[in-house]
Amino acid sequence: MARSQKKPRPAGPPSARLLSRTLKTTFGLDHLREGQQAVIERVLAGRDTLAVMPTGAGKSLCYQLPALLIEGRTVVVSPLIALMKDQCDKLAQQGVAAVQVNSALDGTESREALAAVADGTARIVFTTPEQLANAGFREQLQQHPIGLLVVDEAHCVSQWGHDFRPAYLEIADAAQALGRPTLLALTATATDEVTRDICQQLAIPAAGVFNTGVYRPNLHYTVELVTDDTHKLERLKALLVGLEGSGIVYCATVKAAEAVHEALLLARESVALYHGRLKADERRAAQDAFMEGRARVMVATNAFGLGIDKPDTRFVLHWQMPAGLDAYYQESGRAGRDGEPATCTLLFLQRDKAVQQFFMAxxxxxxxxxxxxxxxxxxxxxxxxxxxxxxxxxxxxxxxxxxxxxxxxxxxxxxxxxxxxxxxxxxDSQTLHRLASEYQARRENDRAKLEQMVDYAQSGHCRWRVLLQHLEGEASPGDCGTCDTCRRLAQHQAELKRESAAA
The missing domain is CATH 1.10.10.10 (Winged helix-like DNA-binding domain superfamily/Winged helix DNA-binding domain)
Incomplete structure (x- = not known):
């Protein structure tokens, strides 16, 4: 068995001139955003970090830039293969040696990627938590020093998070096997409870948490109450006709995604389909069609979207409600990553709650x-x-x-x-009972989150105020003024003023 490589010794942080030159020549950027600067400086100093940054805030650069400046390679753990493909394609265009290692690669692709891992030519290695748990793959990674281990979509680590993935529980052990390199965890959504759990699981100190806030004023939230699936489809078609640009329609199940996709094809909409049961080449073709603008609308389950960087996505529509507000913020936040106005609409049918209850069971x-x-x-x-x-x-x-x-x-x-x-x-039976009781508490937590999602849909309050109350533990200082409830209230007040003036 290969021995674990020691963590590369920090050679001292790079000079500001080298950092600036690399940022410009490789990524074509003149300066870092406010949140990026603090996170990158901490990573370059070799300190473990959890960065909670909103979708579109440039989380990927927080590891891509340090990866080119530190000693040793960077390993990025991601939950979705679509994300790896997207990131690898972009890095290749920028001249960065990056490979992906996952189950979707064909024989030739897998051999080439593993060869680049083995000979050390891969500067950045993207992989899944399941792959990282494989002892054979870890032995290949151990052949060359690792300077940075990145846990993307880190909320998947937490069993209290909205998208818990069992394989993420083993990342801490893998980090030790790889010589305990500097660790950077990234997520767009983490309540205080989830943040504490991530830090505990990955041994990140409280001082290493950077939270830049989740409010994005360019996102305009709306909920439409529908009476049945026929009404819902009518509204979906009407919304798509009225919306400009490209966007995503999220469905909670594969069956629903396929049905919506077929209905939109019949309506002559430019549409692609993405879900986890499609073959790898079908998923790749659908993703490319959407990213390149050949398909205006992507109908998908939540298998599509984490980290997908299509900045000009103008809308995200939810055909069915997700399991909670964390997931809803994450998925709707894939709109408007360019900072321009974007629409986020939930088509709310009360009985859709049963779909999420089925998943919870x-x-x-x-x-x-x-x-x-x-x-x-x-x-x-x-x-x-x-x-x-x-x-x-x-x-x-x-x-x-x-x-x-x-x-x-x-x-x-x-x-x-x-x-x-x-x-x-x-x-002993006492240990088994203790384990089972912990999962009972998590079931109750999931049920509470689903009720919060329903409350959001039925609320008469500012949508952003409800989201921030959940995500940050406190309401925003004022209403957003752009969601459907704020616009409705403004219209009502304007009508009262007109009536008062007429009287």
Missing amino acids: GRYPGLDELDALYAELLRAPGQTLAQLVERLDIPRTKLQVAVSLLRRLRIVGSDADGQLRLLKETL
């Missing part, structure tokens, strides 16, 4: 499922996750959460081939 394992998993590994060690899915009557998502938790607690271990074995031959 299959998210966390209970006591019986944890017990069944432990008993199966005790009976037949060496099984992979796929084999366990076949042998146990437990949904894959629940099994993945349970396995990740038991690995993190050193109850279960795995080899390079993903074969799982118990590290503890006995496990």
